[in-house]
Amino acid sequence: MAKRGYHHGNLRQALVEAALELIREKGPTGFTLSEAAKQAGVTPAAVYRHFAGREDLIAEAARQGYEVFADVMQFAYDSGQPSALAAFEATGRAYLAFARKYPGHYIAMFESGISVNRNPDLAIVAQRARDVLERAASDLSKHIPPEKRPPAAMFSAHIWAMSHGVVELFARNSPGSVSPFPPEELLETGIGVYLRGLGLIPPDN
Structure with missing residues (x-):
């Protein structure tokens, strides 16, 4: 070239x-x-x-990834309305879909070691993405009695961690980590177990 x-x-x-x-x-x-x-x-x-260097270049790739990620999460949240449960579950699935469709961005965002606080623009857009999932968690947690209600930030962090784990272990061809179940099914059932534990969906009969 x-x-x-x-x-x-x-x-x-x-x-x-x-x-x-x-x-x-x-x-x-x-x-x-x-x-x-x-x-x-x-x-x-x-x-x-x-x-200025490679890390600045990767940080810009991460920033652009978070822009797309926040839009994807917002679309999923809006698509699930007016049901708080549907909106919450949709944001979990959107995480998995984003990781598959934008692997380069995903790696820059979550596996590069670049802090989201490396520059103000990156920090702002990363927070926007987190805010969508936290808002979905907050909407859903309103159905839990106040004395049993976890903080929305904790609620959303649990689902973020579960989504991230499924992506890392089973959705990106990690060596030696082949699941007998599709990643989407693993995530859906995992979220289901979590929500049943909080009393947000009825137990299986």
Whole structure:
């Protein structure tokens, strides 16, 4: 591919797209800025006009991922209304769907070691995504007597952790972690067990 220098039409986004492809192929620590530049068709020196280093590039990939993730979660939440239970379950499924459709973004967001507080823009959009799941949890927890009601942040964190575990172990072809059940079924039944424990859905007969 010919080197086009920093006059490349949208170099910043081209570098992000290159990084996402390399992240999918090699992981977040398996490539250099020079490789990202080569993938984008520019000189390594041109990269530094936009990013101070590889971690800044990955942070931008994560930020863009959170933008999509927050929109996906919001759409799932809205689609489940007016039922608080349906909205809550939909956000759990949306987590799994996002991880499958956007693996590069997912890895940059959750497996790169980049803090969501690395820069203000990343922190804001990451919080927006968390707020959607917390709002869904808060809506559903209103059906629990106040004295038995867990904090919405804890409620949503439990489901986030369960969703993340299913993705990591069974939805992204982790070596040696083959499940006899589809990831969607694992997540659905896991959420069901959790909600039954809180008395939010009736027990199986």
